[in-house]
Amino acid sequence: MSKTIETLDDVVIRFAGDSGDGMQLTGTQFTNTTALVGNDLSTLPDYPAEIRAPAGTLFGVSSFQLHFSSMDILTPGDYPDVLVAMNPAALKVHLKDLKKGGLILVNTDSFDDKNLNLAGYKTSPLTDGSLSNFQVIEVPVTKLTLNALQGMGLSQKVMVRCKNFFALGLMYWLYSRPTEPTEEWVHEKFGKEPELAEANIKALKAGYYYGETTEAFTSQFEVKPAQLKPGLYRNITGNEATALGVVAAAQKAGIPLYYASYPITPASDILHNLSAYKNFGVKTYQAEDEIAAAGAAVGASYAGNLAVTGTSGPGAALKSETISLGIMLELPLVIVDVQRGGPSTGLPTKTEQSDLMFVTYGRHGEAPAPVIAAATPADCFAMAYEAARIAVKYMTPVYLLTDGYLANGSEPWLVPDAKDLPAIPVSFRTDPENFHPYSRNENNVRPWALPGTPGLEHRIGGLEKANITGNVSYDPDNHDAMVHLRAEKVAGIAKDIPLQDVYGEQSGELLVVSWGGTFGAVRSSVDRLRKKGYKISHAHLRYLNPFPRNLGDVLKNFKKIFVPEINLGQLSKLLKTEYLTPVIQFNKVRGLPLRSTELEQAIINALGGAK
Amino acid sequence: MSKTIETLDDVVIRFAGDSGDGMQLTGTQFTNTTALVGNDLSTLPDYPAEIRAPAGTLFGVSSFQLHFSSMDILTPGDYPDVLVAMNPAALKVHLKDLKKGGLILVNTDSFDDKNLNLAGYKTSPLTDGSLSNFQVIEVPVTKLTLNALQGMGLSQKVMVRCKNFFALGLMYWLYSRPTEPTEEWVHEKFGKEPELAEANIKALKAGYYYGETTEAFTSQFEVKPAQLKPGLYRNITGNEATALGVVAAAQKAGIPLYYASYPITPASDILHNLSAYKNFGVKTYQAEDEIAAAGAAVGASYAGNLAVTGTSGPGAALKSETISLGIMLELPLVIVDVQRGGPSTGLPTKTEQSDLMFVTYGRHGEAPAPVIAAATPADCFAMAYEAARIAVKYMTPVYLLTDGYLANGSEPWLVPDAKDLPAIPVSFRTDPENFHPYSRNENNVRPWALPGTPGLEHRIGGLEKANITGNVSYDPDNHDAMVHLRAEKVAGIAKDIPLQDVYGEQSGELLVVSWGGTFGAVRSSVDRLRKKGYKISHAHLRYLNPFPRNLGDVLKNFKKIFVPEINLGQLSKLLKTEYLTPVIQFNKVRGLPLRSTELEQAIINALGGAK
Amino acid sequence: MAATNGNGEVQTKKYTAKDFASDQDVRWCPGCGDYSILAQVQRILPELDVPKEKHVFISGIGCSSRFPYYMNAYGVHGIHGRAPAIASGVKTANPDLTVWVATGDGDALSIGGNHIIHSLRRNIGLKILMFNNRIYGLTKGQYSPTSELGKKTKSTPFGTIDYPFNPVQLALGAEGTFVARSLDRDPKHLQQVLLRATKHNGTAFVEIYQNCNVFNDGAFFVFTEKETKPDNILYLEQGKPLVFGKENDKGIRLNGFTPEVVSLKDGKWSVSDILVYDETSFDLAVLLATFSDRAGFPTPIGVFYQVERKSYEKMMTEQIESVTKKRGAGDLDKLLKSGNTWVVSAN
C-alpha cells in the first residue's frame, strides 16, 4: 500500500513510558538515525530521580524529547507534535504539553484497569473522549511484538522487553528514516547474545512494516536534511563534550589529564566517559567524597597534571574550602559544576541555573575565581577547553558551569580537527636561578614549579604568603597587597577573553541578556520575535567572571535590559552590581528549560505590549 | 616621694612581649581594673598563629592594646600613647605604631645581644639614638623582679615568669589604679599554689612601689571615670557575649540550648564558654568536623532544641551543604561565623569582614538565609539573641557574623536584667488535626513539629517538597512556587526588624555606611570629622539580609555613599545590587581594624578634600 | 504486649507491621532487596515497647536512604553521608527517642565514613542499618567502597583498583560496641538481628547484604540461595559452636591462633573441637570478621560483637545533672551579672 509523503520543516517527538520501557534508548536511537539523515536536532531526556519506580506509576515515567528539522534549531522544543505513550501514566504526565491537534501513539495493551488506576485515570482516556482534541493512533504494541517474536523460543518477559523497538520501527516508518543504523547498533550491542539481537531487530522491522501496512496512517512524513555548515558531525551530549574538551586540552597542553570526582547526578557521565580514555593517559580517581576529589585534584595539579574535578551543586558546596586553598596556592584547576535543581538535594535530575552566585562568591575570604559557562551541549567542548586554557595560563582554579539540560541534551557538533584547536602552552619552571614561588609574570601569574625538579624545593600552603618569596607572612600590608593582587589577576583575564557580541542590532530598545544553558531557548525566541518585527537584540554571556570588557558599553546601548534565567535573578544581580543598570527579570525555576511562549510574551510585555 | 598627678581624658596602652611573657594576662588584668575604676574602654588583643614561637623572635610577639577614657570611646585606638616592650622583638614590631613623643617602657634586661639579634637589631635601639623621638623609660624588669622574690625558695624560672606582674604593677602606679582587684584574682587563680600567688603579688607590688620610688617618672596620671549610663557593667569580649546571648535566648524561649561546633580560631571560645554552662542545661557537642557539627545542630533543631553552630570561614565553607538542607527543612538554626583573614587558612588569628558575600550567597541553589552582624563586642549579645529570635520565629537558619576583633576585643557592657529581654515565644505543634508539615502561618512559616509528638508522624528531607503536605514533589510548578516562597519568607523578615537609623543629619552630602566590627572605628571617625565641621552622617547596618526596609530611602537622602570595609567591597556590592546606587569604597584588608586616620582622610577626599 | 508511651501511660493498642507503613508509595525497583529490609523493620517494631511517634528514621542519600519515607514514624531524609551526624544531634538532643539510621555502603562508608566511625567511637545510641549492595544504586552503578577489587562498573570500565573495606572489621576497629551482619533474603535472621540491635545501648551497627537487582544483581546469591547458602554462611550464635554446611558437617576450629575449616564427617574432628562463639570477645569478633575475605571460609552472619559501654547521651545527661546538682539550676540573671562587674551610679 503506497502512502503519500508529506514534507515537514520541523518535528518534535516525545517518547514516554515506564522507566523500564527503554525510552531513553529509543530516543537515543531515533536521534542517532536522525543525525545520520542530516537533520539539525536537539534533545531533552527527562527521567525520574528513582532508579526504577514501580511499573505504571506516574513518578516512574521516563521520557525523551527530540526536536529535528531541515533548518537550524536551537532547542528541543517546548511542545511536542507527537507523543509516544507506552502506558497510561506516560499519557497522563505528558498530555498537557502536547500541541493541540498533535499525534498520540498509544500502546493500547497497557491500558488495562491496573495501569489506568496507577495513573489515576477513573475512565480510560481512550474511550471517554478526553483525547478528542488530538489525533490518536491506537496500536497494541505489546501484542504485535509478541506476535512478531513468536517461535523464537524466548521467554515472555524478554519478548515484552522488545516492544520499544517495535515503537521505534513504527516511528522510523512514519518519519521516513532508515532502520539500518539501529540494526547495526543492535548487532554491536548484543553481539554476544545473537537471539536478543535478532529479537530486537525483528521487533524493529515489525514496527516499520506495521506502519507500511496498517490503515492507521494515511500519510508518511519526511524532514529534509538541514543546511548545516559542511563538515564532519557528531551528535553529542554536554557531558560527552565536556569530557572531550578536557581530554583535548590536556593533549594539546602536553600534560596528563587527571579527573578526580565523586559520582553525582547529573555530572557522573563525565567521569564515566573519561574513565574509558585510559589510552590517552587519563587518570580518573573516584574519591571517597567531593572534598577528597577536590583535594586530589589540587595535589595532581601541584604535581603537574591538568587537574579537573566535576560535580553538581551539593558537591560543589563541599569543595569550596579546598578551592579556596587552590586559590591561595595559585594552582590551575578546573571545577565543573553541572547545575541541578536546588537548594539541598532539590530536584537532582532536573536542570537549573542557580549556582552562579554560589560559584562566584561561595568561598570564605576574598577568594576570586574565574567563572565561565557553556551555552549548548556542543559548546561544553569549547568551554571546557577554554576553562583549561585559562586555568593553566593564569594558574588559577576556574569554574565551568553547565547544567542538567546541557549535560544530557544533545545536538549535532561540527567536530574540529585536533590540529586546529588553539595551543595551550605549558612551561614548567626548571631554572633554579632566581626562583621564587610567588614571583609573577606580566599577567601577575606565578610559575608552575613541580615537585621532582632539582633545585626548586619550596613549600606553599594556605596561610597568607609573602609576595614573591611565598613564605608565610602575617604582615598586614602584605596581606592587603596579596588580597588585591589575587583579585586583579582574575580581573585581568578580561583582556584575554573575547569581546561580548550582540546578535541583532548593536543598539536599540531592548537587549536580552542570557547565560548558560538557556541559549537555545532565548535565541530562538529572539529570532521569532525579530521575525515578527520586534526590534530586539540578544547578548549571550559565556564569561561571567570577569565579564567581557566591553559588556558595560554593550548594555549602555539599549534602553532596556531583559534577563531571563532559571533562578531568581542571579545574573541580574551581577549586572546590577557591576554596571548599576536596572534590568527586567524573567525567572522561572521549574527544573526545566525556559518555555519560549512564556519567554516571548514576557519580552513583548517588557517592550510595552504586542505591536 | 610625692609626684604630681596629671589628669588625662584618654590613654592607649599597648603591652607587648614574647608569647611566653603573659601579655594577654597582663592586658586583661589592666582592663578589668580599669573597668572597675569606671573608665570606658575598648581592647584589642593580638597574638601570633603559633602557639608559643621560640622566645625572642619577631613572629613570637604577642600584644594587648587597651584604650581607656573618661569619655565614651568606641575603639581600642589606632596609635598607642604607651608601649610596654618586654623584649627587643616587641619593640621592633610595635614601635612604628607608637605616637610621636609616646612613652616606651622597656625591660632592659632582655636587650642582650641574643635578643637584639633575634629581633634583627644590628645595634641596640636603646643606645643608637633611634628612639630619640620618644620618651624611653628603661627598667631592668627581670632583675628587679628577681630581687623582689629573692629568698622565697622559688626556682629562677618561676621567678622570671613573674616579671609581667612587675610591669603591671608599675603601670598601675603610673595610671593611678588600685592593685587590689588583681591581688584578689591572683589569690583565686593560684589558690592551690600559695607560693605562686604570693610571688606574683610581690612582683606586682614591687612594680607599683618602683613607680612610686624611682626618679624615672616625674608624674603620675589619672583618667577619671567615664560618664557611662548608670547601671551594672561588666567587661565582656565578643565571644563571651555571643555565648551569653544564645544561652539567654534559650532560657527565654524555654528550650534547651544545643551548641555543636568544631574548634577553630577565633570562634573556639564560644564553645569553651558554653561548655561551662552545663547547669543551664546547655549541651555542647564537639563534633568530628564542621559538617558533623552542622548536621548535629540540624538534628537537635529537629528534635526541638535551640541549635547553634559556631565557626570561622573555613568551617563555614564546610557547613554550607548542611545549611542548605536546613533551609529546605525550614528548621531554626543559628550559624555564628567569627570572620578571620582569608582566603583559605589565611591569617587565622586576624580579623576581617570578608565572609559577607559568602554567607549571603555561598550555597548551591536558591538558598536564602537571613544574615545579621554584631557591631561591637557587647553587641554580640544582642545580635546572638536576635539571631535566635529570628531563627525560631521564622523557622530558618540565620547567620550571625562577628569577627576576630569583636570576638577577642572587649568593652564595658551595661548588663540587662534577664526579665527585660524580649520574649522568644516558641510553640511546638501538638495538634494532629489538620496537621501538615509545610502548612504556613501569616509569615509563611511552617510549624515546628517534634519527633515524639503523638499523631504528627511525618517525614521531611532535602528533596523539593510539595507546598503544605511536605511530600516529595518533582512537579515543576510546585518547585517554582517553593523557590519563590522560601525567598519571600526571608525577605519578609524585613518587616520584623528595626528601621535603619542614621547618626547625624538625615540627609546631606555624604553618608558613611558600615556594618559589623568596624562600627567603633567608623563612628569615632565620623564623630571627629563632624566635630571638625564636616557634614557627614553614619548608618551602621546590623541587618544585612534582608536589609532594613527603609534603607533605600535612607541612601537616597545623601549625595554620596561612602562604604568602608575590611574586604574588597562586599557590602558595596550588596548595596549596588539592591539600590543601584553608586558608592565610594574604602577597603583595607590588613587583618586589623580600620585606622581612623586613613579612614578620615578617605572621607575627606570623598567630600572633595579638606575644608 | 501492652506498650507504654513516653509518658509512662500504658498504650492499649498493640501495633502491627502495617501500622508502621507510611502512606507513601514505595519507589524502589521491583525486586530490590530493600523491600525485604523495610518489611522486617516494620515487622519487628510491634515487638518493642516504643510508641511509633518515638521512632525517628534518619537517612542520607541513596536508594537505601529513601527508607524513612516508607515508615510511619518520624523521619529525615538528609544529605549524602551525613545521617549519623544528624542522628547524633537528634539522639543527644532528645535521648528519649529511638533513633535509626538507614544508609548505604556508599552513603555510610564512602562520603559518610568519618561520621560512622565517630558515632561508633562515641557510642551514641543509634541503630545504624547499612544496606550493603556493593554498588552505588541511586547514581546508577558506580563502584562503592565495598565493591570487589577489579569490578567493572560505570566508572571503572576496566575494573576497580581499590581494595574494598570490610565493614564489620572497620566498625570493630572504630570501637563499635554492637556489630552485626545479616541478609535481605533471610527475613527471620534479619529480624533477630534487628531486635538485638534495638536492645543495645549505644551504637548498633548492622551490615545488611542487599541485592541490587538492577546494577549488581546476584552479588550475594551465594549467601542467600538455597543451593550455596549452607556451605557459605556461618551463623554466629552466642555460646554455640561454629558449625555450618548443608548437613552441619563443617566447623571452625582454632589451631593455636589460626582458624581453620574442618570437616565433621571424616571422624577426625567432632563438634567438641569446634570453636564456641563468644560475642563478648573482641579478639574473636575481629578474627571472624576477616572470614569473609578468606578463601575457603564461610561468611559469618549474626552478632559479631556486643559489649556494654555507657552511651554518650547517657554521660551527657549525667554530666548535666551532676553539674546542676553541684551548682544549682542556672539562673540567667545571675549568669549575665557574673564575672567582673561594677556599678556606675547616677550622679
Added chain:
Amino acid sequence: MAATNGNGEVQTKKYTAKDFASDQDVRWCPGCGDYSILAQVQRILPELDVPKEKHVFISGIGCSSRFPYYMNAYGVHGIHGRAPAIASGVKTANPDLTVWVATGDGDALSIGGNHIIHSLRRNIGLKILMFNNRIYGLTKGQYSPTSELGKKTKSTPFGTIDYPFNPVQLALGAEGTFVARSLDRDPKHLQQVLLRATKHNGTAFVEIYQNCNVFNDGAFFVFTEKETKPDNILYLEQGKPLVFGKENDKGIRLNGFTPEVVSLKDGKWSVSDILVYDETSFDLAVLLATFSDRAGFPTPIGVFYQVERKSYEKMMTEQIESVTKKRGAGDLDKLLKSGNTWVVSAN
C-alpha cells in the same frame, strides 16, 4: 651510599640531615616533641636512595602540620584534615615522588578520619606520620579523638564523654598494610620505624606519641621516662619473643586465645613460652593493638603489621599501560571524530 636521582643518574653527593633542613625558623614551642620527630626524619632521609627534590611533604592544619615548612624538600601545608586527599593526588599524578603526610591526632582522626581510612584501604603509597599528642595543640587545648575519657580540657571543663579511638586498631580495621607506632622521645626507635615505613610499598601509617608540653604535658611520660618505660613499653620485633620489663623479666603469653602478661622470674614460665611476634599476622596485630587499652599490659611500639599488596598507583599505571597496549596510544583527532558521526557536504 651514592644516591641516584630520578633519572637514574648517580648522584655523587651524600646528604646529611642538615641538607633536609629548610631555611625557615622552626616555630614550635620550645620543648615540643615535634622537634624530635623533625630531627629523626631529617636524619633518616640521607639513608634513602631518593634525591631531595623527590620528597614531598603534605600536611593539614595543626602544630604538627607545620612540618613541611621545615623540610628542605617540596611541601604543601594544606587545609585541616585533607592532607591524605591532597597527597593521594600528588602520588597518583606522579608515582615517582616519595610522598609524606605529616598530620596530628585531630587532623588525621577527627576532621580527616575519612581520608585516612580511605588512603589505607586504597593502599596509596603515602608515608603517614601521625603526631599523636592527644590534644588539639594549635587551637590551644581542646580534646581530640585520642584523648582519654574524662579528660578535662578547654572544651570539656567537666571532662570528656567521648571514648577515644585506638589509632593502630582503627588503621588495621581500615585495611592498613603497614601500621606502626613509635615515640618522639625514643629517637633510635623512631628512626627505625620511619626507615621501615619508607621501604613499604603502599600506605604506611605511623602513629607517633608526641609530647605537647604546653597543653598536655607528660601524656606519654610513662612510656618515655627511664623509670617507667621498661615496664610499660613492649618492643615489637619480627621473629622475637615479646619480652619486656626492666630486666627483661616479663613476657606475653597466649593462653589459648587470650593474651596474658607473665613473669619470667618466678620460674613458672621461660622465654620459650613467650609469644614470638609475627608482623605478617593480621590477627596478632589486632590483638596487640588492644594492649594499650588493656589494664596491666604494656603498650607495644614498633611495626604491628606489614603485608605486601599492590599499591593503588601501581595498579593505576598498569591499567593505563595495558589499555594503551591494547588500544594503542590515544589519537585525539580520532577520538573527537569517533562515535556516531556523519558528514554534511557542501552543496
